[in-house]
Amino acid sequence: METNNxxxxxxxxxxxxxxxxxxVVVFLLGLLASSITDRKAEEEHVYKPTVELSKWEPRNEVWxxxxxxxxxxxxxxxxxxxxxxxxxxxxxxxxxVDPRLVVLWAGYGFxxxxxxxxxxxxxxxxxxxxxxxxxxxxxxxxxxxxxxxxCKSPDVPRLMEEKGVTEFYKGKWSSIGHEIVNxxxxxxxxxxxxxxxxxxxxxxxxxxxxxxxxxxxFTQQEMRSLVCAQCHVEYYFDKTKAEGAAYLTFPWDKGFxxxxxxxxxxxxxxxxxxxxxxxxxxxxxQHTDYEVFNMGxxxxxxxxxxxxxxxxxxxxGQKFTDHHMRSPLDNVANSCQVCHxxxxxxxxxxxxxxxxxxxQNRDALxxxxxxxxxxxxxxxxxxATEPExxxxxxxxxxxxxxxxxxxxxxxxxxHAPVEIGRVIGTGIEIAQEARLKLARLFAKKGFxxxxxxxxxxxxxxAQVFIGLDMKKLQAEKDxxxxxxxxxxxxxxxxxxxxxxxxxx
Numbered sequence: 001m002e003t004n005n006x007x008x009x010x011x012x013x014x015x016x017x018x019x020x021x022x023x024v025v026v027f028l029l030g031l032l033a034s035s036i037t038d039r040k041a042e043e044e045h046v047y048k049p050t051v052e053l054s055k056w057e058p059r060n061e062v063w064x065x066x067x068x069x070x071x072x073x074x075x076x077x078x079x080x081x082x083x084x085x086x087x088x089x090x091x092x093x094x095x096x097v098d099p100r101l102v103v104l105w106a107g108y109g110f111x112x113x114x115x116x117x118x119x120x121x122x123x124x125x126x127x128x129x130x131x132x133x134x135x136x137x138x139x140x141x142x143x144x145x146x147x148x149x150x151c152k153s154p155d156v157p158r159l160m161e162e163k164g165v166t167e168f169y170k171g172k173w174s175s176i177g178h179e180i181v182n183x184x185x186x187x188x189x190x191x192x193x194x195x196x197x198x199x200x201x202x203x204x205x206x207x208x209x210x211x212x213x214x215x216x217x218f219t220q221q222e223m224r225s226l227v228c229a230q231c232h233v234e235y236y237f238d239k240t241k242a243e244g245a246a247y248l249t250f251p252w253d254k255g256f257x258x259x260x261x262x263x264x265x266x267x268x269x270x271x272x273x274x275x276x277x278x279x280x281x282x283x284x285x286q287h288t289d290y291e292v293f294n295m296g297x298x299x300x301x302x303x304x305x306x307x308x309x310x311x312x313x314x315x316x317g318q319k320f321t322d323h324h325m326r327s328p329l330d331n332v333a334n335s336c337q338v339c340h341x342x343x344x345x346x347x348x349x350x351x352x353x354x355x356x357x358x359x360q361n362r363d364a365l366x367x368x369x370x371x372x373x374x375x376x377x378x379x380x381x382x383x384a385t386e387p388e389x390x391x392x393x394x395x396x397x398x399x400x401x402x403x404x405x406x407x408x409x410x411x412x413x414x415h416a417p418v419e420i421g422r423v424i425g426t427g428i429e430i431a432q433e434a435r436l437k438l439a440r441l442f443a444k445k446g447f448x449x450x451x452x453x454x455x456x457x458x459x460x461x462a463q464v465f466i467g468l469d470m471k472k473l474q475a476e477k478d479x480x481x482x483x484x485x486x487x488x489x490x491x492x493x494x495x496x497x498x499x500x501x502x503x504x
Contacts, residue, residue, distance in 0.1 A: 053192035056161055058154040058499055060185035067186075069315055074185065074323035077119030082330045085352050086359070087410050089326060092116035095459040102462035103370045103454070104400060107276030108284060111466060112473055116410075120184040120325055123152040131477050133173055145246035146171035150201060151231035153180045154187035155499070157200040165202050169245040178488035178495065181503035189227040197223040201230040207250035224304035225290065232289035232305075232409075234261060236270060256291035258405045258423050262398060271397075276466055278376035280393040285404035292409050296416035308335045351414050358413035361424045362406055368431035369400045375438045375451045382445040392441070395434035402427030 049066030057063065064071025082088045094114045095101055105111040113131035117123075127133055133144050147169050150156055159179055160168045191198045197220070199205055204226065205215055218226060237246035254260040262283075265271075271281035293299050298308070306321060311334040313322045328335035329351060332344045340347060376392060406412055406420045406427075413420055442448070456462035463470055489504045 055192060056154070056158040056187055057192055058158050058182040058185075058187050059502075060154075060182060063186035063190075063192075069318065069320055070186075070323045073313075074325075075121065076324040077121040077326070080118050080122075082327065084327055084329050086355055087116055087327075088330075089119050090116070091118055093459070095462070098366075099456045099459045099462040100366050100370050102459060102468075103277070103373060103456055103466060104366070104403075105284070106373070106466040108273045108282070110284065111463065112468060112470070123184045124180055124182075127152055128177070128481070131473060144173040145169065145237065146173055146176050147237055147246040147248050148173050149176065149180050150203075150248055152184065153182050154185050154200070155180045155182050157187065158499075160202070166242045166245050166247070169242070169247050174484055174487075177484065178491040178504070179500055181492075181500055188230070197227050199226065199230060201248075203235065203248040203250055204230050204233075207252045210253055221302065221304050224306040225293070225299075228305040228309075229290040232287050234286050234288045234291060234405075234408075236265075236272070252291075256294055258402055258426075261291075261405075262401055275373060275396075278373040278393060278396055279380065279389070280373070280376065280396040280400075282397055283401045283404070285401065285408035287408050287410075288405050289409040289411060289415070292405075292412045292420065293415045295419040298415070303339075307338075311335045311338065354417045355413045358406070358417055358420055358424070361421065361428070362403065362413075365399070365403045365424050365427045365431060366407075368428060368435070369396065369403055370456075371451075371453065372396050372399065372431055372434045372438070374454060375435060375442075378447075378451045379438055379441055379445075382442070382447055384441060384445070388441060392434050392437045395430050395437065399427045399431035399434060402430070 051062055051065040053063065053066070060071060060074065077089075080090045083090050092115060094116055095111075101114060102111045105114075109132035115126065115130070118126060127148065133148060156168075159176060163171075188200055189197055199215055208215060215226075233250055235248055235250050238249040239246060241247040241249070251261045251264040254264050265283055270283075272284040273282055274280070275282050290305075293305065308328040309325055310321050310323060311328075311331065312319055313334055314320075322331075322334065324331075329348055332347055336347045337344070342350075372392075373396065376389065376396060379389060379392070402423050406423050409415070454462075454465050456465055460470070492500045492504045495501070
């Protein structure tokens, strides 16, 4: 008679296998429980800040007490070592690189000084040191308006709250320098209570309001571009809105395109300055990054500015936005390769190929506009009248506006290469038309010779050609700053503010 076997014929190794699997499962469940506990502990730290933030707290260090990872990554914008083929974040004298710019901006501050911007950390220092700010030659009305500080510091929304927006725009640049002490940072883009992205500058809100759009209607992903659009845009100072105010305004009422903004400016008969050589009423594009980005394939696919320039990163089990705002070419793995599978070298080459093709034609347009300015001056010298020159000057204005629209945003040749290629093409056509009209005018005046192209091989030669005395300008700027800093220090101490005195 057979006896009962508790294993029911099961082989011994199966029992050991079941035992081992059970041990592994229990171990993994323990790890999961531990991970959940750790994540909850981290969540407690992240979402229950230890420092209370006021509505317009401008000090990045205070925000950093609650958000150390974001703060530490932001302060990497101090690094200026990255150089790409055409820019990067190092200090570059763009007038040295391309002396033709001096002639294009003759009579305007940019002909004196134009440097490639460094990281956000240096925003205040770079604008103070620029020859375009301060001194008796900084503008027709003396020192630049306080509006020039608008995008340089989170102290600006704080001051707008204290003074009122219009009153802020009425001041002079030098009058509030002692108040602008914190570089671009947290309060510019974040609400201190919810940490939600917010718009801290009124110009963007007002631009969309004129189009019947409410900022509250935009999605979180759209806001990841719109916080950048507070500053990385085309703008002008509207001096008709309020007496004595240089009111910051975006010319978007008719659209983002080069033609739409040109029509806007033409209809209100606005010009940034009158060109010193051609006497054309000129437009200076500021930095048309957001407008051009919106016409490119990445925006069409729903990609935001932050996706490429501030991609997500993981550290200590936490996923957060990398606040080291920089070129995606300096961070290809976390920016481009999140979506694109190509190797780094191929992706970088792809960018440079687009930039090379755009810049080749942009340089051609640039040289044509320089010639047009020089030839227009010759026409005036020959006794041309304002009616004879009106259409020519309008063409020069429109041709250079297209060049500047393409050039002012350093990423434009990649953000929307098809659109920028089109813009440059129409600019070349308009510049050639201006020169044809000038040729006819020369013939009418009996001048049948070619107007020589100036020797502007270097920045120094170009500045001499347009009549700038750079030694005098630099001396005036140095004296201005030397007198200004003691005044700012005194004002800061009198203010006795926890954030004002720090810089001094």
